[in-house]
Amino acid sequence: MRRWPHQSCSKRRLGGIPSDQTAAFLDLLNELSDDRVALGVLKLADGDIEQLLLWLDMARVDWRDVLAAAEYPRQIRIQGPAPAAVIAADLSEYESWLEE
Numbered sequence: 001m002r003r004w005p006h007q008s009c010s011k012r013r014l015g016g017i018p019s020d021q022t023a024a025f026l027d028l029l030n031e032l033s034d035d036r037v038a039l040g041v042l043k044l045a046d047g048d049i050e051q052l053l054l055w056l057d058m059a060r061v062d063w064r065d066v067l068a069a070a071e072y073p074r075q076i077r078i079q080g081p082a083p084a085a086v087i088a089a090d091l092s093e094y095e096s097w098l099e100e
Helices: 019-030 035-045 049-061 063-071 084-099
Strands: none
Touching (some): 019 049, 035 049, 035 063, 035 084, 049 063, 063 084
16 A cells, blocks of 8 residues: 655545545545645545545546646646746645645
């Protein structure tokens, strides 16, 4: 079983999930092939069980959709190259989330 190397994957990221179900959800996240994708799922779920299940399913279909929505939420709404300010805002949002 994979151990979460990053503090952002701790139980506090599963805040909306009842404590008696936390282990089961961590097992589901462990099924994902990449910690980065698992972090994306956690960010997008924002503590909501229904959203967590939805984004886990999305990750199984195409993990790139999860990364795009989690890490580049502004950039995916823009057609063509994103301005530097948009790229910086996406990066800042993601880094702030990791540090919470």
